[in-house]
Amino acid sequence: MLEDIDRVLLTEEEIKERVAELGAEISRDYAGKDLVLICILKGALHFMADLSRHISIPVDMDFMAISSYGASTKSSGEVRILQDLDAPIANRHVLIVEDIVDSGLTLKYLVDNLSSRRPASLKIATLLDKPARRVVPITTDYNGFQIPDEFVVGYGLDYAEKYRNLPFIGILKPEVYK
Ligand code: IMP
Numbered sequence: 154m155l156e157d158i159d160r161v162l163l164t165e166e167e168i169k170e171r172v173a174e175l176g177a178e179i180s181r182d183y184a185g186k187d188l189v190l191i192c193i194l195k196g197a198l199h200f201m202a203d204l205s206r207h208i209s210i211p212v213d214m215d216f217m218a219i220s221s222y223g224a225s226t227k228s229s230g231e232v233r234i235l236q237d238l239d240a241p242i243a244n245r246h247v248l249i250v251e252d253i254v255d256s257g258l259t260l261k262y263l264v265d266n267l268s269s270r271r272p273a274s275l276k277i278a279t280l281l282d283k284p285a286r287r288v289v290p291i292t293t294d295y296n297g298f299q300i301p302d303e304f305v306v307g308y309g310l311d312y313a314e315k316y317r318n319l320p321f322i323g324i325l326k327p328e329v330y331k
């Protein structure tokens with residue numbers, strides 16, 4: 154697996170520190186509020202697990218599985234819900250927990266979809282942001298790292314379902330997906 158990685162972009166230690174900061178920020182901002190974290194599977198699995206452990210206020214967690222890519226490195230813009238939330242979110246404060254904003258198409262779809270369920274508020278926490286590739290405008294509220302226009306894997310992010318279990322975020326060698 155390591156032989157497919159060109160270089161490490163974010164180390165385990167750097168991710169850990171930044172996720173702790175985001176958790177502290179979220180704990181302050183939502184103090185006294187009824188907060189639901191929505192993990193977007195599968196990519197945000199590790200981020201959700203670590204972030205939630207740095208949030209010091211009570212939270213509910215729910216999960217939504219969507220598919221946008223297939224085995225490609227570009228978003229088609231067509232998002233499918235594979236698994237929906239367990240519970241309604243009406244009148245609750247909702248924070249979407251996502252791995253990466255690339256074109257923004259997936260989040261645009263999610264924001265439209267979840268807004269229609271009338272939450273008290275809806276915000277976005279993303280571990281990574283690749284602004285160079287944005288197709289639709291998306292404002293994120295909590296943002297771990299801005300990264301260059303490279304295809305990255307690890308810490309939940311995959312290429313064709315592989316590499317999610319790397320503990321760091323690395324740039325995949327282009328010959329792996331070309
Ligand atoms: P968007 O719809 O183009 O913003 O893509 C968002 C989704 O594409 C993310 O939730 C990821 O699952 C996937 N994605 C985008 N960029 C990367 C990448 O560099 N590595 C792995 N997955 C990515």
Ligand code: MG
Nearest residue numbers: 196222310311
């Ligand atoms: Mg993915």
